[in-house]
Each structure stands twice: as C-alpha cells, then as structure tokens.
Amino acid sequence: MLEFPDDGSPLELHVKDHNALLPGSSIGDCVVEYQRLPPNQTSDKWIPLQGVKRGEIHVRVTRRVPEQPKRTSSDSEGYLSNSHKLTGQLKQMMSKLRSSVEGGNLDTVSLALSEMESVAETQEEYMVQLETEQMLLLNKIKELGEEILNAPPVLERRSSAAI
Structure with a gap:
C-alpha cells in the first residue's frame, strides 16, 4: 500500500520491471485519476499503460479524507476575537517593555520579552491553523468547480409566451 498527500494533482505511476535480465x-x-472518487471510497480498476504498444496495470485506490470538525460562524468569530485579544496583549506588553527599558529594570524587561515570545508563538499557531483552513477551502472550491465543469449540461426550458 502506498500513501501520498491528496493535493488534487493527478497520480503519475512509472511502471518498471525488476528482473535479472533487464x-x-x-x-x-499511467495516470491515475482519483479526483472524482468520493471520499473514503475505493476504486478497483485496470488502467492502460502509456508509452507501450499494449499493457495494463491493476490499481486499487482509496481516497482517504480525514473527517474535519464542522465549523460554525461562532468559530470564525472566535478566531477574530482571539486575534484581536492577542494583538491587544502584544501592544500592552510592548508598552510595559518600553517603560521597563526607560526605567532600567532589566528583570521586568526579561519577563516582558518572555511574555511577548509566548504570545507570538500562540499567534503563529493561529496563523498556521488559518492557513490550513484556507487551503482546505480553496481545495473544496476547486473540487466544486471541477464538478460543475464536468457535470452534464442542463437543457434550457423554453416557455412559450402567449402574445
């Protein structure tokens, strides 16, 4: 079994023969198309090989998609609230640091710097989480766009208007 990240790109397989002679x-x-495969479903198929007169390879592909917890609008509000809170904490600590430097109190300066580092680490964790969610949303938008493009055309209904 081979696992790889599902980044939406086609899976390219280069098939080689390992024997004593050659x-x-x-x-x-061959290229394995798995984008339209439903999440956590297995596809078992023979794919024709390219670059040879004839030949096929048997592949079994399961598109494993981890379950994402459902997000609510209150989650987004929580992120914004936490972001504003972190910004406020950083401003407060910078003010404390400035007054400690002006007062020449090195112990307070060291403590303020440690607190700022902690808040900066928390802020970095939020940024990573937001970037991950952004990537997931963009991938979902891309999938929906591909589904729309690959969907059969809908026949327009023409209504006859009485004149």
Whole structure:
C-alpha cells in the first residue's frame, strides 16, 4: 500500500520491471485519476499503460479524507476575537517593555520579552491553523468547480409566451 498527500494533482505511476535480465527496465506509464472518487471510497480498476504498444496495470485506490470538525460562524468569530485579544496583549506588553527599558529594570524587561515570545508563538499557531483552513477551502472550491465543469449540461426550458 502506498500513501501520498491528496493535493488534487493527478497520480503519475512509472511502471518498471525488476528482473535479472533487464533490471529496472520501463514497462510504461499511467495516470491515475482519483479526483472524482468520493471520499473514503475505493476504486478497483485496470488502467492502460502509456508509452507501450499494449499493457495494463491493476490499481486499487482509496481516497482517504480525514473527517474535519464542522465549523460554525461562532468559530470564525472566535478566531477574530482571539486575534484581536492577542494583538491587544502584544501592544500592552510592548508598552510595559518600553517603560521597563526607560526605567532600567532589566528583570521586568526579561519577563516582558518572555511574555511577548509566548504570545507570538500562540499567534503563529493561529496563523498556521488559518492557513490550513484556507487551503482546505480553496481545495473544496476547486473540487466544486471541477464538478460543475464536468457535470452534464442542463437543457434550457423554453416557455412559450402567449402574445
């Protein structure tokens, strides 16, 4: 079993024959389309090899998609609230640091710097989480766009208007 990240790009397989006579000779290539495969479903199929006169490879692909907890609008509000709170804490600590430097109190300066580092780390964690969620949303938008493009055309209904 081979696992790889589901980044939406096609899976390219380069098939080689490993034997004593011709070690590592290429048998052919193929591209495995898994984008339309429903999440956590398995597809079992024979795919024709490219670059050779004839040949197929049997593949079994399961598109494993981890369950994402459902987000609510209150989650987004919580992120904004936490972001504003962190910004306020940083401003407060910078003010404390400035007054400690002006007063020449090195112990307070050291403490304020430690607090600022802690808040900066928390802020970085929020940024990573937001970037991950942004990537997931963009991938979902891309999937929906592909579904729309690949959907059969809808026949327009023409209504006859009485004149």
